[in-house]
Structures are given as structure tokens and as C-alpha cells.
Amino acid sequence: MKSLRILAISLLAAPTLAMAQADGPTAQQRRGTEANEPTGIGAPAARDAEAADRALNGWWRDAGPTRDQRLAWFRQARFGIFVHWGAYSVLGGQWKGQPNPGYSEHIMRVARIPRQTYKDEVAAKFRPDAYDARAWTRMMKEAGAGYVILTAKHHDGFALWPSKASDYNIAQVSGFKRDPLAELVTAARADGLKVGFYYSHAFDWEDPDAPGNDWDYDNPAGDKKLHGGADWWNTYPQFLTNTDRYIDRKVIPQLNELISRYHPDILWFDTPGKLPFFQQARIVEAVRKADPNVVINGRAARSKDLNLGDYLDTADRPAELRPTAGDWEAIPTTNESYGYNALDHSHKSVEHFVRLIAKASAKGGNILLNVGPRGDGVIDAPDATILAGVGRWMSVNGESIRGTTRTPLDRQAWGDSTVKGDRLYLHVFDWPKDGSLRVGGLLSPPKRAYVLATKAPVAVRHVGGADYDLTLPAQAPDAADSVIVVETDGPVRGEAGRLLETRYGSNQLLAFDAKAEGDGFSYGDGKTARFYVDGLERPGNRLVWSVRATQAAPVRVRLRYSTPDKTPPGRAVVRYGATTLTAPLVATNGEKDLREVDLGLLPLTAGDLADLSLTLEGADKPVHVFDLRLEP
Template sequence: MNIDKQSSDMAWWREAQNARDERVAWWQDARFGMFVHWNASSQLGGVWRDKVYSGYTEHIQRLATIPCEVYREEVVGVFNPTEFDADRWIKAAKSAGMRYFIITAKHHDGFAMFDSDASDYNILDATLFGRDPMKELKEACERHDIRFGFYYSHAFDWGEPNGAGNDWDYDNPGGSQLLHGGRNWYDKNPHLVPKFRTYVDQKAIPQVVELIEKHDPDILWFDTAAKLPPEECLRVLKAAREVGPDVVINSRIVQYTGHGNYGDYLSTVDRPADFHPVSEDWEAIPTTNESYGWSANDESYKPSLFFIRLLAKAAVVSVKMRTFVFGVNPAGRSAPNSVAA
């Protein structure tokens, strides 16, 4: 695929862009949202085998190099959030003035927090919970007039032999060991690309299609696109556009191509303390401490005045449009769950 936006291969993208302004109108108006970072790793709080891991706690499987078999049995297998209350979460967001809500449908560990036909590594088949919390949150958003969307890790998947990033169970690129050429492994070792295309065909695209067809989200938030060739990420985007032409999609669907933003708006840097002007619609993603997933040991919470000032700055930065997503910890305390990393 020629990824140049003016190429014949990209005619589908240019056609989709004709509806872009209409598609993002609600998002431009909403301006303030909640992004909850929650999955099976949340119950660990950044601790594994009595060892505390610093940094993003949602990366605990990678940080502790937990084998997939062990992670599935001892982390996913015991995940049973019986006190989960979708209405309580959405009411909290609305009472704070937030007008859209995003939730992690699948993070980098590959475990789906929704009922998936594409993989049995999901909350109904792999846990005792027996419910689809994504469905319940969507229904709660409809009841309380809040826009709804998913985070989906399309390029990173540690649970799949054909997924990028797991270099402790598999000999795969995209991980901390920088195997097979490091960051741009697909340019240095193109013969490996078909293996990871299998993952895109068999899991990433089917699950994105499932999320759109089953739950009709208003927004999809993708991440870490640099782990796969841009051509593969564009195939995910194309599939999403075919079944969800009205879904708002962030810039992290495709990254580092030299051709600019293929999404509907720009996702800026993680954990900002300030904003820099940009020339297009953008979204900032701060945290309350230094992690996105819940951390049992990170008490470096920023004072409320920090976020009041940050909101004020977001309102006055001289750009076309800006929105601000913020989070509340599912455990009940103000905490770092505003966006994915």
C-alpha cells in the first residue's frame, strides 16, 4: 500500500475525510472527557511477586516479564470485579462536567474487556465475571447522555504469538529488547511482516469491527502504532472506517510516517504539565500521579489547583480547538486513569 495521502491506494481515506468536520462536531463541542484505564492488571497496582514496579502500572506484564500462561491464569483468571457499577462511573463523570467517556477495551496485554468472538482471551471466556462491562458502560452513557468510546491497543499485543511487543515469551520485535532491528524492525526485516499481518487479520481488525458493530462507539482511541508498519495500521483504520464512518478516531492510529495525521485530531504527549500550540484539533491526556493504570505505591498526586490551571490553559491556548480528557480511579479515589500509554 502506498501510504501517501494523494496516492490511488488512499482514495478511501480522502473520501472519509470529506465527512471529517461533521464527524468531529460533537467532540469539538464536548471539550472535556473522562478516560478510565481499567483491566485485569489494575488489581495488581504495579506489584508482582511482592516486587514494586515503577512507571506505568498497566505495563506490569512487560515490566515483570510475566509469561502469558502465568498472566492468564494468575491475573486474568482471578479478575472478578463484582462491585463494578457502570451507572456510578458515568454519573461521576457527568457530575464533574465531563461530556464523553473512554474506556480500555483491550490494552497491550491482549486481554479483551468485552465479549469477543475473535478471541477467547476475553472477560466472558477467561474470567469468572460473566458480564460485559463495555456493554454496560455504553448503556449507562446512553441513559445519562454522555458520548462513549473505546481505547484499543491495535499494534501492541503481548498475548499473541504473532503480536508485537512480547519478547520474553516469543522472539518478537517491538519490545524492550529491541529485537530484529529495534523501532523500525519492519523496514530492516520486512520478511517478518507477514507474521504480524496475521495478527492484524485474525484479531485486531475483527475486534475493532466487533466493537463498532456491537456497541456503536462515538470515538475510538488507538495507541502505540509505531509497533507495526504504517501500512498495517492503515488497514485497521480502513476497516474501522468501512463499518463506522461516523466514529471519531485519534491520530495514534498511524504514527511516525512522515505524512502527517491520518486520524481526525491530534493526540498530544502523555502526562502534560503545559500545552504547546498546534495547528489542528488536539486533545491532552494528563494523569493525577505518574501512571495511567492504578498504582498502589505512587502517592505523587498533583494538587487540585494544578488541574484547575491546566483546564484554564486548555481553554485559552490559541488553536483551532482543544479538548481535555481526565480520569477517576475505578477503586474510588482520585487517581491516574485518564488515558492509555
Template sequence: MMYPFSNSSKRHILLATMVLVMMGFTASRVVHADEKGVTAEQMQNWREADFGMFIHWGAYSYLGGAWEGEPVSGYAEHILRSKEIPLAEYKDKVVAKFNPQDFDADEWVRIAKSAGMKYIVITAKHHDGFAMWDSKLTDYDIIDSTSFGRDPMRELRDATKKAGLLFGFYYSHAQDWSHPYGQRNSRDFGYEQPQKRGWYKQPEWAEYVEKSWIYVNEKSIPQMEELIISYDPDIMWFDTHNWLPADMTRVIVERAKELKPDMIINSRGTTGIYDYKSTNDRPEYFQRTDEKYWEAIPTTNDSYGYHAYDKSHKPVAFFVDLLVRAAGRGGNLLMNVGPMGNGEIDPVDVKLLAQIGDWLIPNGESIYGAERTPLAVQGWGDTTVKGNKLYLQVMNWPTSGKLVVGGLESSVKKAYFLTENNAASLDVERLNDMDVVLTVPLKAPDELCTVIVLELDEALVADKTILLNPAVSFNMLHVFEGDLHGKDIKWGSGNIKSNFIQYWPSSDDYIGWPVRANEDGRYLLTAHYTGMGDNPGNVFSVEVAGQSFDATVEKKGKYLLATLGEVIIPAGTHTLTVKAKKQKPDSNLVNLTDISLIPMKQGTE
């Protein structure tokens, strides 16, 4: 079966484009990107945008996550493949019926701005191969295959630019389930296609590697060229580059850079060419990173495309926490919504975005353009810095009326609540050379996250040891804040399925956190972990201040709680470690997420 074209003029354009592309892009000839590239000023503008709207919207949105009355598990935008819908049937029963008459680009931009978002990235083509713009290369697009009669990519691009926001396209360059050589569709073309990442490394697929160049040269590059030339995006957001060999994805990305050297590109396009790093999908927590520019992509529920049956929407507190933690680690948050098939954004998402905006807009000074600090993680929340202002984002409010900033060696000139705009100062005292304490109300002014500004007399100087705080409800030591020791132990990606130590195959490996206490304290010691694979039955040991506590991985399951017992932490500096006590051969010790120290009041049992 050949790639379908019903319009002769488009066929001629395609053939002409193929000739040009084949002249410049073959396996043996790589065109290198313009060396000028993206400027530091552009990247700083992107970084200072901090918060953006990711939009997964296409013909699949019409189905709302179900096929023939049966909901799909996982991502709704993958329904063509996950429900094994024949391509002809998908075109007839899904694409042809997709008619988003309620789409209003200005309203989408208004919703984004009201949430405090400063850039927008939308799916121009996802893995189903359907073009959401007026493509001159195929009739499989929103103009020729639907009755909608409008170009929503053009409308959203214009509305976004008019509002002063950055605009970008998501473009599936490495997968296209509508093309004979676009990977992963063995139903429609009469032969097997690769079904696993890295397929091109297997000898049995050698012939298919050559055929993949047909897809790259015939569709992937030409349609990308259309988007860049006709719409002039600020950002090109690629995805799943490991579904094509690196020499192919490099050709695609370098062509994008050749056409528009100052276009910002994420790290999912090819190996080694990117302007910023993308995290994995659906993050819950962030690894420490030395990347100067990076971005996380959470979504409101567990799907990126609209899923009417997925009611797992996270609360506003989850996203405020994620936004604060991203900013505190020097990253951006590109938060996804999946608009409905009629062109409207789901009212549940609209409400959630408005709630985020209610917090972000008055507290945005602590997020937009603010940078990560050298301070250790704080028991009450996170920190950012901008110039001589240190911002404390307090989510775990101290019950004592005293908020201790651990590791702050710089002198503090003034402290106040950000939303009060310096109207009244908070009392600040220095506890010792490394810590200061603020007198604060017993109740948090903002239950989501209260921001306190510290104006410093000098540049920020910090000690990186984690201070245990007896005045907060808990002190969490997440594994991503710890130091890994050993050659095999590795973190997971931080998403909803791997927010823990992913690999711990050797009993010689361990994790540790430097901690200190300003006074003797009693804490309840707990651990959160996931039981999976062969690790149930393994025993891990938590050691600190000469005390040792053992816990057994009891069963399979996510985010299980182990209560280890009461620990006494003397004043001073310590290292808390987690090591193997008993480990079965060929098993991971434990998929550990965090260790928590919960202050125990005097007289409590």
C-alpha cells in the same frame, strides 16, 4: 506456540473470520474509507464536549502496579512486559484472579458527570492483549478467563449512552503481547520479537513484517470489528501506530472507517487518517497548533493504569489550569483515571474529580463550546470566546486591583464575573488603542480560577504582541508561545519529560517573543531549564531592550532555575530573544522551558 483457543466454537468463528478478512485485507489490497465520513456537526459536538474521562482498566489493575511485592516504575498497565511476567503465569496469577465485583457502570458515569465530563473512552484491549468484553474470537477475555461473569464494556457503554454522553473505546491495534506476532514479547514464543519502534525499516526484520500480517488479519482487525459492530462506539481511540508498518495500520483504520464511517478516530491509528490530533502522554503545557480539532490526555498521577504505589497525584489547580489552557488553544481534555482491581475508582481520583467539577460546572460557559482567541498569552491567565462574549480565566490575580487585558482592540459593552450571572458590572476603561483595564477586587473571588465575562460590541479584534503586566506576580514567556528561528531548533512534545525546547543543536538558531510595555518597568529576569545530555557548561544569552544577560547550564536536572538579574523594560515594543553565547560541539544549547519577568516594586532590592 500458536495463539491459544480452548473453545471449539470460538475457533470455528475465528477461522471463518480469518477467511473473510484475508479476502479483503492483504498487503496489496487496501479498502478505502467511506468518503462521507464524520460530519462537521459530529466534530463540533465532540469539540463542545471539551472534557472527557479516559479510563485505563484491565486485568493489570488487579496487581495495583506491583509484582511479587516490587512496585513497577512507570505505567502500571505495562507490568506484563516491564516485569517480564511469563504469559502463562500472567493468565494464572493475574487474569484468573481479576474479579471486579464492585464495578458499577452507573456510578462511574455519575462520577464523570459530576466532574463536568461529557464523554468517556475506556480500554477495551491494552497491550497485554486481554479483551475486556465477551470476545467471540478468543477465550482470553473477561467472560471466559475470569469468574466475573459480566461484560463491563457493555454495561459502561449502556450507562454512558443513557446519561447522554459520548462513548468510545481505546483499542491497542499495533501491539499485543499475548499474540505470537504482536510485537515486543520475546519470552513466550520461542523467538525474538521487535523491541523498538520503526523496527520494520530494518532489513533483518523483513521476514517478521510478513508474519505481522498474521496478527493484523487474525486478531487486530477481527476484534476491532467486534467492538464496532456489537457496541457502536462514537469514538475509536487507537494507540502506538508506529509499532506496525504504515500499510498495516492503514488497513486497520480504513476497515474501521468502512464499518462505521461516522465514527470519530484519533491520530494514533495510522499516518494521515484521523478526525482529531492526539497530543503526547502526560502533558504539562501545549504547543501552539493550527489543528482544528485536538485532544490532550493527562492522568491523575504518573501512571494510566491503577498504581497503588504512585502517590504523585497532581492538585486540582493543575488540572483546572490544563483545562483552561486546552480550551484557550481550541482543544479537548481527556483526563485519565485508573480504576482499581475491585472495580471501584480510586477514592483519591474521585475526590479530585469532584473538586474539578466544583469549579467547572459553575464556570462551564467559558469552556464548553468556547473557542481559542487571537489574543496573545496574558500574564494573568487565558482567554476563550463564544459569540460576542470574551471569557477571561484569571489564575494569576493582579495585586493592584487593576486587570489589564492586553491586545483587546474591540469595544467592551459590559464586564462581570461569570458566577454572578451579570448581577453586577465591573468598571472598564480603555488604556489605549490596544488595551483595556478592569477594576477588580484586591482578592480573587475564586483562588483556583476566576472567570470574567466581557460582552463585546463587535467581533473580537486583537493585537498578538505579549503585554508585560507589572501588576501580576510574574510574566511567564513559555517557549511554546515563542517564535523559533532556524532550521534545527524544535520544541518538545509538551509532556512531563519534554516541556521545553527539545532540539537546539545549532548556535545560529534562537527563540524570540514579541513583547511590549505600557510604562517603564523593572523586572527580575529568570529562566527555567532542564540540564541533560552534554548541555551542562553551555552558555545562553537573554537579550531585550538593548540589555544582555548570560546564564550557564550548571548541571543535569529537571526544571532548574537560573536568576539572570534585573532588567529595565522601557515603554514600547521589544523582542526578547534567547541565543547561544557558548555551545559545545554536538550538544543541544539548553532545554529551555520558559523565561519569566517578575515585577520589582519601587524600593525593592
């Protein structure tokens, strides 16, 4: 029981009623007023505690012994495809000729489109006649994915299947006679893919009893922050009767439909904080009762101290990945939107996603790469190109991803590594110009090594301690990520500590990878310009990297940082052995304005592990620290 709770903390059957019609703010406020009765509601905090106890000492505890069995396929896959597709796809990120900033699937909220208008002018036009589920799954299979997850109901409340629990669905609103979910399940099974569905349980802009829509209804949890904003249930618990009604009438019945009709391998939830924890937990308990074997992601039910999912989720659109204990998943998307946006041409490179998949696997996690098909059901050309590019790499190097486990080696100057039994896969992002690759921290003696793409043998030479030099071909097999296989004598073992090498250019020491000594640290979510650590302004706090070098050499130290406001950020101080480097910092133009400061030359000494630390002096406000770069 204790081990289950530690895992959970690491991040972190109902009657069907007739569907309520969208009847506007006055009636909704009346229901809220009618719910302004203390009888049977109970304090939310007490109900949260009761729900946690019920889970920890009941249904969630009972599901613990079969968790490894549930997650076996998830760990084997390491790479899946997310599909954001729904009524919003028809709009392509525009409403009435105006572009929608941000995620296109949020256009109903951002443009504040009335429910009836959205139903008549958007959802009613969602008739994806060109949808070919088998074409999708073949593309995903060829990309090297092991599973696919489709948005069955996003925040707009629109169901992509002929739901009996709610008439707000594709069959009754748009008249589309096919079942997209059934077709996807059939196609996925035919192509050997696991399949699941995203279901927005805590955020529903269609339903008058659900949180989120504050432009049609007097509802909490929307952008207006009515009734207490994020913690509305503490300041206005009267609405709990409404959300209970929404859960009983729509959420649980629809989830039961998804499970009984389609038998998904995984259910993917989102934005749980729109509901109090005890209501989140009630939904997950109902799912676990309906199907003990379905995998549940980490955004279903979570509080400060407890996560009731089978694994953890990082934030959206990661650029860098923070080390996370246990099983986890990151969800990048091809551009900056999840739903189809015809105006967003910010697609990342194939190299970006190949390296992200390798980095996630090295840290024991999965990548769920999102694509947003068009409203007609066709996967857009730029997305298809990215999937094909990833697929070319996976067709050659897939064994270095699938079924691998967290590497015991630290990140290397040239790239990263993954592990499978007695095989160490070296993911070389920066191919050495001199043909010599130094691998640091490998305790298991190598038996042989070869290039995965060509099977060409690679000579291995022990250079002392846990370090080895590999002699590589002159040309890299793949500019994005060339994989070298090292077969070892017994399971791969490694030692802690970052080996600094000047032969491969810059040594990047991410703040995410540092040991944070002190208290009060906070972390960015990993997006571009958000892979930072805060907290060094607190006296005594420091970030520490355990490093070593095999030869003495001077390196130039550069710090990347940003400041949320114009408060003077003080001075940066780097310490290594007897050397101290300092440099003043200047305020930046907000947190997205990354600046680089040169702290000077640091003389590396050859030998054992030593602490390289970063502190701030004279800083009164948080400073976002991203990384140190050590350059020859």
C-alpha cells in the same frame, strides 16, 4: 485535497482465522523463518507509499467532508474522562511483592510476566463484582465531562468484553458473566455522555504474531529491540506475514465487534509505531469502512508526513501545552500512572487540572483526564476527590470551556482566555491584589463584563489601543481559576503580541510559545521537566517572543534550562531593543535537573511590539530551554 493533507501533516474487511495459541519462542521463530519468503511481501517503504496514496486519493479523502460533523460533539465537550482498567488493575502496581516502576498497566512487560502466568494469576482473577457503570458515569457527568473512553483492550491483549474473535477475554478467562462495555455504554447514554473505547492495535503481549512480547516469543518491537528495534520491518520484513496474520485474525475482527455491538462515538488507538505505516493504515481503513461516523484519534495511523486520525494527540502526562494546529487532545492522569497503582500517591491538585483544562481550551484543544479504577471496579478515593473538585469548578464555570474556540489573544500575565462567539472568558489564575486587571490585545470593543460565578458586574475602562482595565472585586471567587465574562461588540477579535505586566508578579514566556527562527529545532513532549525547546546551539537559531509594555519598568530576567549531558552549555543571550543581557550556563545533572540563571535587569520600554529574543553562544550540544521569567 491539499487542505486535508496540510491538516494531516500538522503533528502529526478481513477473514477471521482461528486464534493461535501461545506456543513459545521456538515455534514463533519458525513462523518467522517460514515467512522469510519475498513473494508477495514487497518493500515496506513502497507499501507505505502505496497506503498513503490509497488514503489520500481514496477512503481518507472521502471521509474528509464529514469530518466536521463527526467532531462536532468533541469540540463541544472540550473535557472527557479516560479510564485505564483491566486485568493489570488487580495487581495495583505490584508483582510478587515488588513494586512496578512506571505505568502499572505495563506491568506484564516491565516484570516480564509469561503469558500463561499472566493469564492464570492475573487475568483469571479479574472479576470486578463491585463495578457499577452508572456510578462511574454519574461521577463523570458531575465532573463536567462530555465523554468517556474505556480501555477495551490494552497492550496486555486482554479483552474486556466477550469477544468471539479471541478467547483471551473477560468471559472466557475469568468467568465474569457481565459485559463491562455494554454496561458502560448504557450508563453513558443515560447520563448524556458520548462513549468510546481504547484499543491497542499495534502492541499486544498476548498474541504470538503481534509486536511487543519478546520474553515469550522471538518478536520485534519489544524492549530487547530484536530484529532492528523500532524499524524492524525494514531489517527483518519476514515478520510482516506474522503481523498481517495478527491484524486479520484479531485486530480487525475485534474492532468490527466493538463497532457492531456497542456503536461507540470514538475509538482511541495507541503506539502506532510498533507496526509499519501501511499496516496501521489498513486497520484505520477497516474501521472507517465499518463506521464512517466514528471519531478516530491521532495515534491510529501516522507517518512522518501523514496522520490519518480525525484529530491530533499530544504526549502523555502534560505539564505545559505546545500550540497545536487543528483539533487536538491531551491526556493527563491523576498521578503518574494510568492504570491503578496502590503505591503511587503523587496525585496532582484540583487546581492543576482546572488550569490545564482552561489552557487547553484556550489553545483549541481537549483534555482527556485519566483515572485508574481498582481491580474490583471501584474508582479509587483520590481519583474520585479530584473529579469532584473539577466538577465543583465546572458546575459554575463550565460555559467558559464547553463549545469554546481558540482564543485570538496571547496568554496574559494573570492567566489565559477562551472564546465563544461574542464572549471572551478571562481565566484569572492570579487575582490582582489592587483589584485592577489589564487585558491586552482585545480589538473588539467590550459592551459589558461580569464575574461568571456571581454575575456581579465588572467596570471596564479603555486605556488605549487594544488594552482595557477591569475593576474586580477584592476577593477571587475561586483560587484555582476565577472567570470573568466580557461581552463584545461582534465576534471576539484580538491582536498578536504578549502584553508584559509587572503588577501580577512573574511574566512567564514559555519556549513552547516562542517563534523558532532557524532550523533543526526539536521539542519536548510537554511532561514535567520536558516542556522544552532544543536547537539554540545551532548558529543563527533564536527563539523570539513578540512583546510590549504599557509602561517603562525594569524587570529581572531569569532563564530555566537543563542539559542532557555534562558538555559545557555556553552562554545565554537575551536581546530587547538596544539592550543585551548575557549569562554563562553550567551543565546540569541531566535533563530533569532544571536550573535557573539570572541574566540581570532588563529595562522595558512602553510602546509598540518589539522582539525579545534568546540565543546561545558557545554551545556545542543541545540545551533544553524551558522559559524566560520576567519579574518586577
